[in-house]
Amino acid sequence: MTSFLASSSRELVAPRIIYTQIRCYARKQTGMDPKQDIIRRAIYPGNIRNKPTPTGTWRPDVEKALQRSIPSVQAHETIERAWLLHKRHIRKRREAELERKFECMKRAMEELARIDSQLYYEANKPENPRARTDEEASLIRTLKGSEAKTLDARIRGLFPRELRPPTDTPSRNGWKYDYKPFYRPL
């Protein structure tokens, strides 16, 4: 890449050996349908590797474009370092917050263990996502098909489907305020 900033003159030296040894599938064939030609050129890009890119092709005005994009080598490095520093700040803040939350949780569990060992044991029990409690099993027998599906959809220990990831713009209808309650035994 530094070569572009240094000098713009390059010499194309393609040894003659390449042409005889490699079959150029992308070579133009006269009398062919131009559509097939285009497809062939896309599937079989040129073999000649005379530039640093993997496929050997820059855009035609690449030196001019790069000179417009990069102010200088030092500026580019400074930008890169500033970005890494910025990411580091964000990461450290996030890690500190997680650590505080985890400490709260740890202290709460230790306090619970001190107070009531049975509740502590129950709180630490791993959730079985495939298990149905007795209450759920008896409830599901009384429900209709769609309602039984709704009951089964919320799986213990897994995130619910309705917990949507954030988007760039809000939905047209906004928050869903009218919700019909659905009883789910814990």
Add this chain to the structure above:
Amino acid sequence: MSSKTLVSLCRKNSSATPRRTLATVSPSIPVSHQKPKIKPTLLTSIILNRSPILTPTPTPFERAYYSYQARLRRALSNPFPYDFYFKQGSILETRFTLEERRRERISFGRQFGIADDLDAEKAAANKAAAEQLAEQEGERDELMPRVHPSDEARDYKSLDRKGRRNLYLLLEAKEGVWRFPQGDVKKGELLHQSAQRDLLAECGERMDTWIVSRNPVGHYKLPKKSSTAKDEIAFFYKAHILAGQVQPNLETVKDFAWLTKQEIESRVPQHYWFGVKDILSDH
């Protein structure tokens, strides 16, 4: 390039010392393992969270960096094989060429992205064709703004306010004191079950809530009312609200509000705040 070496240096360091997760790193606080003589009264409290609806706004530095990187990528990338993707002479190709030229001019300046055919009539016809295509494909629909009317109106009961932030439910109890929804634990009941029951009792059933786990996320020792009274400890459980709205039980609760962490600090008593602040998300 030395920037590449800097990046590769960073990567090498992270692989040499693998980062330990919180469970192994956090120092164990010396806890008195003696059981308390009188068992304290247990309460469960719920931190009901409305997760962010909107993505965070990029800072000016982030926006500048992203556009710089996009420019570099555009300068270094292969020329796009547009004859493979667009049929020659079609409207799609015209629209793509127009948009691409505009992107080139934005990235590099006015010397780039100049049209080959400078016939004014043809250019106008191309533009009209592209507009027609956009209308047909319905790309003229406006997007909703990121700021909701409830933001300006400061409607603290609205769940559309502050889309980028985490909102937490705060209740105003009878004495004029703001706290999280709270209730006692019945005999034989597990803590997370009592948390769910207390939430429904204080805030109504017209909400779709999901309690994240059986483990409490924090605890708070309520200040003792008198020296002879029993200790009261509240265990907090994290829950998410997915739909619906709070209908407060007017016997125990005067008012409710959906607030960010900073707004909670200004409303809640100081002792309570110090017990609770580390559980909440900053953003």
